[in-house]
Amino acid sequence: MAIGLIGIFVSLALLITLAYRGVSIIIAAPIAALVAMITSGMPLLATYTDIFMPAMAGFVGSYFPIFLTGAIFGALMLFSGYATDLANTITRWLGPARAVFATVLTSALMTYGGISVFVAVFVMFPLARELFRVADIPRRLIPATIALGILTFTMTAIPGAPQVQNIIPGQFFQTSTFAAPALGIVGGTLVFLVGMFWLEFRKKQLMRAGESFNDITTLETKYGRGADLGLTADNAPNGHSNSEASSEATATTTATSAVKAPVTTRKEIDYGDEDLPVAATTTQAPLAPTNHFFPFIPLLLVFIVNFSATQFVLPNLDWSVLEDDAFGGITLSDRSATWAVILALLAAIISIVLLNIRRAKELWQAFVDGTKNSLQPIFNTASEVGYGAVIASLAAFTIVRDGIFGISSNALVTSAVSTSVISGVTGSASGGMTIALNAFGEDLRNMAVDQGISMEVMHRITSMASGGLDSMPHNGAVITLLMVCGLSHRESYKDVFMITLVIPTLVTAALIGGILLIG
Secondary structure, eight states, X not given: OHHHHHHXXXXXXXXXHHHHTTXXXXXXXXXXXXXXXXXXXXXXXXXXXXXXXHHHHHHHHXXXXXXXXXXXXXXHHHHTTHHHHHHHHHHHHHOXXXXXXXXHHHHHXXXXXXXOHHHHHHHHHHXXXXXXXXXXXXXGGHHHHHHHHHTTIIIIISTTOOSGGGTHHHHHHTOOTTSSHHHHHHHHHXXXXXXXXXXXXXXXXXHHTTOOTTSOOHXXXXXXXXXXXXXXXXXXXXXXXXXXXXXXXXXXXXXXXXXXXXXXXXOOOOOSOTTSOOOOXXXXXXXXOSOXXXXXXXXXXXXHHHHHIXXXXXXXXXXXXXXXXXXXXXXXXXXXXXXXXXXXXXXXXXXXXXXXXXXXXXXXXXXXXXXXXXXXXXXXXXXXXXXXXXXXXXXXXXXXXXXXXXXXXXXXXXHHHHHHXXXXXXXXXXXXXXXXXXXXXXXXXXXXXXXXXXXXXXXXXXXXXXXXXXXSTTOHHHHHHHHHTTOOHHHHHHHHHIIIIIHHHHHHHHHHHHHHHHO
């Protein structure tokens, strides 16, 4: 048992190391699982084919439609030019003087509107860079500013968020993406306000110290001023996946300025160092929006259709057919969160096509690229889920389980701790939450029922807990965000750490404390 427990921790360390070194999670997860199997004396082939693979396939089977529709939607927003036009419109409304707020607001609107976090990164960076340049704000704050909008309250807290981190708990607690709306709004507002306070504090602190936008960065020192990494999902670090795991659509576009469109010819830029990524490529120019209100329509549809399907449409339909053995005995509550988001994303996709019906043939490339690029993100996360299933099957895992449940007898605390810790280890909010709920979900449900805790509250706290410790340095979204912005961990991770890890974790802990206090 002791050797098996040591093997678990060694395999976890190996997984973190491989992920941080850029090894694809699809490869790293089974390798790390192999270490745990060997030290525990498990049959290697049987464990891989009958534990690892079924868990991996189960995740793909449950969430592939979300990744696919989200990928296509993101690609269409980019190809139609709506994403860039949306960012520019909001910027014009607020002005460069509110550069930090404008960046956070635009990023949040995109992700809450259904655009994947990675798509938002590639759209927001050039805009934020221009805003920060005009306002002469130190550029090291760009990653944290974008992160506040895409990796915190719109990912896990605000009710109705169509990101996968807000969908997964519904499968275990039979809840919708609008679970515990008041709690989610309070938590999301706190994360936003404290995050804005930190960014404004750091902006003033750095500017008082004499730092400006034009100060040379670490990468400029290494590769020369003016170097543009031009990262896309095609050349971002392999295997890095967070809510991030749905970065699918960005392979078709470049990081562009707030005004200029992406390059439309394939090319490579030689930076003289093989460690730098190849410059971005695209096969098609984005279309120019003819009406600045149009980009808001798909985002509004995501919310309206998601809310309507959750609250009115789906509950009022006859679902007696689900009693058939062919459907495995599921109920509407088991699938409503997933179905509502799929319908919402489909409605948004259709709206973009209809608004650009005369250019439908040109938009076809977005469908092709979105479909292709939905595959790696979901298989990255699914591979982590397979790894978690192997660990949970080991005899030594009972010690880990007892340790987690020994922290507190309260279901909320136990769910938050287990989700946070495993998300931190895997560097993935969605992967960590799925692993934790697969291992402890039934026990947590029973504990919550016995303690009179609402399943909706369990949903919201578990979702928010996944978006804290996941933002460790090896987190894929963090690494990609820093690389897109051309900044190093040393320069910008301190602020990203505060925005995406410390603040969400403290707010989640405060909410749990408030719930326990009020009862």
